[in-house]
Amino acid sequence: MFSLFYGLWKYMFSKTEFHILILGIDKSGKTTLLEKLKSIYSNLEGLPPDRIVPTVGLNIGRVALPNAKLVFWDLGGQPGLRSIWEKYYEEAHAVVFVIDAACPSRFEDSKSALEKVLRNDELQGAPVLILANKQDLPEAVSTEELARYLDLKKLDERVSMYEAVSAYDGLGIRESVEWLVEVMERSKRTEMLSTRAGASPA
Ligand SMILES: Nc1nc2c(ncn2[C@@H]2O[C@H](COP(=O)(O)OP(=O)(O)OP(=O)(O)O)[C@@H](O)[C@H]2O)c(=O)[nH]1
Numbered sequence: 001m002f003s004l005f006y007g008l009w010k011y012m013f014s015k016t017e018f019h020i021l022i023l024g025i026d027k028s029g030k031t032t033l034l035e036k037l038k039s040i041y042s043n044l045e046g047l048p049p050d051r052i053v054p055t056v057g058l059n060i061g062r063v064a065l066p067n068a069k070l071v072f073w074d075l076g077g078q079p080g081l082r083s084i085w086e087k088y089y090e091e092a093h094a095v096v097f098v099i100d101a102a103c104p105s106r107f108e109d110s111k112s113a114l115e116k117v118l119r120n121d122e123l124q125g126a127p128v129l130i131l132a133n134k135q136d137l138p139e140a141v142s143t144e145e146l147a148r149y150l151d152l153k154k155l156d157e158r159v160s161m162y163e164a165v166s167a168y169d170g171l172g173i174r175e176s177v178e179w180l181v182e183v184m185e186r187s188k189r190t191e192m193l194s195t196r197a198g199a200s201p202a
């Protein structure tokens with residue numbers, strides 16, 4: 001009897017926990033975005049941009065929404081650190097790929113890093129959100145222009161979206177999170193990860 005009530009309680013009140021990987025080449029603004037996410041969604045003030053240093057290990061940010069718990073994993077994007085990204089693929093429900101939209105000279109590097117992410121079998125079916133960051137800068141390109149530059153064939157088969165954001169002023173961040181939650185809740189990958197964890201599908 002207890003287990004019946006516990007099961008019902010769990011079904012009604014427990015929230016699904018989603019793991020979201022924040023990837024992108026160095027200096028694209030991943031950690032600044034993570035800190036902005038924390039300050040938008042919790043009472044805690046995130047670190048101000050001038051206190052953020054290049055990431056070597058892993059930064060974790062937790063966001064509690066009425067319908068879901070989000071755990072963001074932010075990794076370092078320097079070339080020598082990108083091989084670490086793969087260690088987190090298996091457990092990730094979705095990927096946020098951050099690009100410095102104001103720095104066209106590094107679009108090629110971003111494109112090849114993103115293509116490598118998209119090719120990896122361990123991330124099969126994971127929704128991908130591509131963020132054109134630093135929109136507060138006048139030289140930042142739009143999502144349409146960035147999409148043209150990147151010309152990603154592999155994206156056609158993906159649940160994906162481009163969003164223009166600024167990790168400084170928060171532009172586009174709520175919309176991005178709303179999209180992520182909506183697609184992760186319906187995604188086959190979430191079902192697969194829940195089954196693998198021995199829990200009932202979300
Ligand atoms: N103008 C502007 N600058 C930004 C924005 N986001 C990040 N930056 C700046 O870009 C630089 C790199 O930001 P980080 O957040 O450290 O970048 P990162 O992607 O975490 O870099 P790694 O940890 O080395 O991979 C810093 O000087 C930030 O202040 C933004 O939205 N607008």
Ligand SMILES: [Mg+2]
Binds near residue numbers: 030077
């Ligand atoms: Mg960082």
